[in-house]
Amino acid sequence: xxxxxxxxxxxxxxxxxxxxxxxxxAQQFGAELGLPVFAALLGGSEMPPVADGLSAYKxxxxxxxHHELLAAxxxxxxxxxxxxxxxxxxxxxxxxxxxxxxxDFAPKLxxxxxxxxxxxxxxxxxxxxxxxxxxxxxxGKINADIxxxxxxxxxxxxxxxxxxxxxxxAGPAIVEETTPELDAGSIRTxxxxxxxxxxxxxxxxxxxxxxxxxxxxxxxxxxxxxxKLAQALGAEIAASRPIxxxxxxxxxxxxxxxxxxxxxxxxxxxxISGAIQxxxxxxxxxxxxxxNKDPEAPIFxxxxxxxxxxxxxxxxxxIEELSK
Amino acid sequence: MKIVVAIKQVPARDSLLKVxxxxxxxxxxxxxxxxxxxxAYALEAALQLKEKIGGEVVVLCAGPxxxxxxxxxxxxxxxDRAIHIEGPDNENEAIADPLSLxxxxxxxxxxxxxxxxVTGLQSDDLxxxxxxxxxxxxxxxxxxxxxxxxxxxxxxxxxxxxxEDGWFQYVExxxxxxxxxxxxATRLRYATxxxxxxxxxxxxxxxxxxGLGGIGPASVRLDRIAFPQKSxxxxxxxxxxxxxxxxxxxxxxxxxxxx
Numbered sequence: 001x002x003x004x005x006x007x008x009x010x011x012x013x014x015x016x017x018x019x020x021x022x023x024x025x026a027q028q029f030g031a032e033l034g035l036p037v038f039a040a041l042l043g044g045s046e047m048p049p050v051a052d053g054l055s056a057y058k059x060x061x062x063x064x065x066h067h068e069l070l071a072a073x074x075x076x077x078x079x080x081x082x083x084x085x086x087x088x089x090x091x092x093x094x095x096x097x098x099x100x101x102x103x104d105f106a107p108k109l110x111x112x113x114x115x116x117x118x119x120x121x122x123x124x125x126x127x128x129x130x131x132x133x134x135x136x137x138x139x140g141k142i143n144a145d146i147x148x149x150x151x152x153x154x155x156x157x158x159x160x161x162x163x164x165x166x167x168x169x170a171g172p173a174i175v176e177e178t179t180p181e182l183d184a185g186s187i188r189t190x191x192x193x194x195x196x197x198x199x200x201x202x203x204x205x206x207x208x209x210x211x212x213x214x215x216x217x218x219x220x221x222x223x224x225x226x227x228k229l230a231q232a233l234g235a236e237i238a239a240s241r242p243i244x245x246x247x248x249x250x251x252x253x254x255x256x257x258x259x260x261x262x263x264x265x266x267x268x269x270x271x272i273s274g275a276i277q278x279x280x281x282x283x284x285x286x287x288x289x290x291x292n293k294d295p296e297a298p299i300f301x302x303x304x305x306x307x308x309x310x311x312x313x314x315x316x317x318x319i320e321e322l323s324k
Numbered sequence: 325m326k327i328v329v330a331i332k333q334v335p336a337r338d339s340l341l342k343v344x345x346x347x348x349x350x351x352x353x354x355x356x357x358x359x360x361x362x363x364a365y366a367l368e369a370a371l372q373l374k375e376k377i378g379g380e381v382v383v384l385c386a387g388p389x390x391x392x393x394x395x396x397x398x399x400x401x402x403x404d405r406a407i408h409i410e411g412p413d414n415e416n417e418a419i420a421d422p423l424s425l426x427x428x429x430x431x432x433x434x435x436x437x438x439x440x441x442v443t444g445l446q447s448d449d450l451x452x453x454x455x456x457x458x459x460x461x462x463x464x465x466x467x468x469x470x471x472x473x474x475x476x477x478x479x480x481x482x483x484x485x486x487x488e489d490g491w492f493q494y495v496e497x498x499x500x501x502x503x504x505x506x507x508x509a510t511r512l513r514y515a516t517x518x519x520x521x522x523x524x525x526x527x528x529x530x531x532x533x534x535g536l537g538g539i540g541p542a543s544v545r546l547d548r549i550a551f552p553q554k555s556x557x558x559x560x561x562x563x564x565x566x567x568x569x570x571x572x573x574x575x576x577x578x579x580x581x582x583x
Contacts, residue, residue, distance in 0.1 A: 075457075075467065100488050104469045107422075107454035111461040115543040116421045119452050137549065138449055141341055142350070145547040154543060188466035190496040197492065209583070233583060245508030258486060266582040287580045289572065290558075294338065296551070300558055305575055308562040317569035322583075
């Protein structure tokens, strides 16, 4: 193969939304490095039609790998299915979407092949034919350039939103179905049914204005001042994960990768530093305002307007200004 | 049940970071340090499991002398003893890849034969989010990530995993096993005065990183670091609160026209 293999993700016959972004990254790397791009998709005994759907993109081949032991995701099953594919075809790069599932099995797969996965890649550049990947350190406060060393295959996972799925190149691809040799006894974990807990009574997705609160609020009693700001704007109140974990606001008001994804007309982030888990849930908002005391907080990178200052002084001043 | 908790010491969350002159790592000199918050949740999960079914909690931590403080704090919260992998001795090892680190940890744990290893889902500094999964693979253990709760289940355990978009799943698995614990699922305890006193006499076994095989070549290298370029042109108001609030409202009303 000696090209780029994009390992994509599907559940219940639906392609994960980040799969096409990872495929776009693979195509872009391929174009810049002059390497062909392959895709792999795993599924149960019946391969879902999404594998055929991938034949609409410019790819050398789509490997549709199916087996009844892959119907339910397990890290052992996925590693056992992908390791022989990589060993047989020897891709130079293996690219994944940075999903929860990839975080669960890709480090194991890379380790089995004596490699380190470069996780959560936000951008790239090519220097003298060498691919350099950029990932974030310190919750987004610092970027790091990562270079590969030694022999390929080299592994990387792509952060949500880092590459655009609408930039995918179309073109016919052949789909090759294979059934790997898998042994039920080598799958050590037994996954049970999926379930959801909170009913989603609040649909933040419908809100035009959202005022969202994070760790900077310090104590449950202080939520009231942010509620006042929300009232002044006719906004829904939302929060980053720590606030909901603490029970200061209900779970259904959480914005981010484990909560809701929103894209209101105006999103005001109060005391939210802007960890990537939060940013993926709100960076599509039309206008973003950040209020934070740390001028280096990553939230300012996605903000249209920012106030650097103490939220306990800034928020009351805003409420007063809005009443004028 | 013998439970090992792998913890890391990282710069305190609100640290103002500076990049060193060669742009290879941050300036460490003036930083204050604390336990990696996700690992604090792993420690809490281990202590709760011990309280429920009995056994021993052993803390595993790699790092220079300064991590001794974080180890003592974990012992003060109720861990029984600790293993300190001493090192790294230089900056290159401080930013070692997670596979090299996991190999050191596996060597250190070989004589321990733990039933369960727990760790945080990621570190707040390098943030690879992989050390736990890699350690499981190096030690040939089954693993599960983003765990909300753990309960005994016959000879094994049943764990609750968090998935994306508000979904969860129970997974049954045998022991020994490795789990990465999701942050925020429980409240963290504080060390009691009695705990702090007791921690002083608890065993901390010191092993040198070099003696465990050291850090070898890896398939990835952290080349240089930098503060991110702002991708969006932000207008920042950093004057007195009243003035900044007035400027912002003016912009939202007349420029963005969203209120």
